[in-house]
Amino acid sequence: MSESEYDLQQLPQSEPVAANPEYRERRRLAAALRRIIDRLVRVEAPQQKLTQWADQAEQWADDVASHPRRQQQPLLMRLWTGKGSQQDALDMGDHDIMTGLSAAMAPPLELWLDGDVVRGRATLGPAWQGPPGRVHGGVVALMLDILMAKCQDLVHGLGMTGTLNIRYQAGTPLRKEVLMEARIQRIEGRKMFVEGRFFVDGEQTVLAEGIWISMQEPYRWRDGHGPQ
Numbered sequence: 001m002s003e004s005e006y007d008l009q010q011l012p013q014s015e016p017v018a019a020n021p022e023y024r025e026r027r028r029l030a031a032a033l034r035r036i037i038d039r040l041v042r043v044e045a046p047q048q049k050l051t052q053w054a055d056q057a058e059q060w061a062d063d064v065a066s067h068p069r070r071q072q073q074p075l076l077m078r079l080w081t082g083k084g085s086q087q088d089a090l091d092m093g094d095h096d097i098m099t100g101l102s103a104a105m106a107p108p109l110e111l112w113l114d115g116d117v118v119r120g121r122a123t124l125g126p127a128w129q130g131p132p133g134r135v136h137g138g139v140v141a142l143m144l145d146i147l148m149a150k151c152q153d154l155v156h157g158l159g160m161t162g163t164l165n166i167r168y169q170a171g172t173p174l175r176k177e178v179l180m181e182a183r184i185q186r187i188e189g190r191k192m193f194v195e196g197r198f199f200v201d202g203e204q205t206v207l208a209e210g211i212w213i214s215m216q217e218p219y220r221w222r223d224g225h226g227p228q
C-alpha cells in the first residue's frame with residue numbers, strides 16, 4: 001500500500017496505523033487520559049483536590065470543545081474508494097472504541113492475525129467493572145464483537161455483526177491479561193460464522209458464536225487462507 005493511498009478493505013481491521021507527528025501527540029494524550037480514568041475510580045484524595053481537578057477539567061473541556069471536529073464522511077469515502085491518506089486511516093482507526101491508541105477509553109485491546117486465527121490480548125482496569133473484580137458482561141460482548149469482526153481480514157467481503165451469542169462460562173477478571181482467539185467456522189454466501197474465546201491463566205472464561213453479514217459481495221476466503 002503506498003503512503004498516499006489507504007483502502008478500507010485492504011487495511012488490517014483494528015490494528016494501529018503508523019503514527020504521524022500529530023497522532024504521536026494524540027496517542028500520548030490518550031495514554032495520559034487512560035491513566036486518569038483508571039486512577040479516578042475510588043481515588044482517595046482530599047475534597048479540595050477533587051475541586052481543583054474538576055475546575056481544571058472543566059476549563060480543559062471547554063478549550064477542546066471550542067475546536068471543530070474533522071468531518072468523517074469525506075474521509076470515509078476516500079478510504080472506501082481506496083484513495084485514503086495516512087491521516088484518513090489514522091482519523092478513522094485510531095479512535096476505535098476498543099483498539100484505538102488515540103481513544104482515551106480504549107483499554108487498548110491489541111489484535112493480530114496468526115495464520116487463520118485472530119488473536120488478541122488486553123488487561124482491563126476497574127473502570128470496566130461489572131461484578132466486583134470482573135469485567136462487565138457488556139464490555140465482554142464489545143471486546144468479542146471487535147475481536148471476531150477481525151476475521152474479515154481473512155476473507156473478501158465486509159459487513160456488520162448480525163448475531164452474537166455469548167456463553168459466560170466464568171468471570172473474566174480485571175487487572176489480568178485476557179488472551180482471546182477467534183476463528184471462522186464456515187462461510188455461507190453473505191454470512192460468515194465465527195467462534196470466539198477468552199482465556200485467563202489458561203482457563204476459558206467465554207465462548208461466543210456470531211454471524212457477520214457482508215454488505216455487498218458474498219464472503220470468500222482470501223488467497224492463502226481457509227481450507228486448502
Ligand SMILES: CCCCCCCC/C=C\CCCCCCCC(=O)SCCNC(=O)CCNC(=O)[C@H](O)C(C)(C)COP(=O)(O)OP(=O)(O)OC[C@H]1O[C@@H](n2cnc3c(N)ncnc32)[C@H](O)[C@@H]1OP(=O)(O)O
Nearest residue numbers: 076077080145149158159160161162163189190191211213
Ligand atoms: C458512503 C459510503 C461509506 C461506506 C463506509 C463503510 C464503512 C465500513 C462498513 C463496515 C465495516 C464494519 C463496521 C464496524 C461495525 C462495528 C461492529 C458493530 O457495531 S455492527 C452494529 C451491530 N449490527 C447492526 O447494527 C446490524 C443491523 N442489521 C442490519 O443492518 C441488517 O439486518 C443486516 C445488514 C445485518 C442484514 O440486512 P440485509 O438486508 O443486508 O440482509 P438480508 O438480505 O436480510 O439477509 C442476508 C442473509 O443474512 C441473514 N441475516 C440477516 N440478518 C441477520 C442477522 N441479524 N443475524 C443472522 N443472519 C442474518 C438472512 O437470513 C440472509 O440469509 P440467507 O441468504 O437467507 O441464508
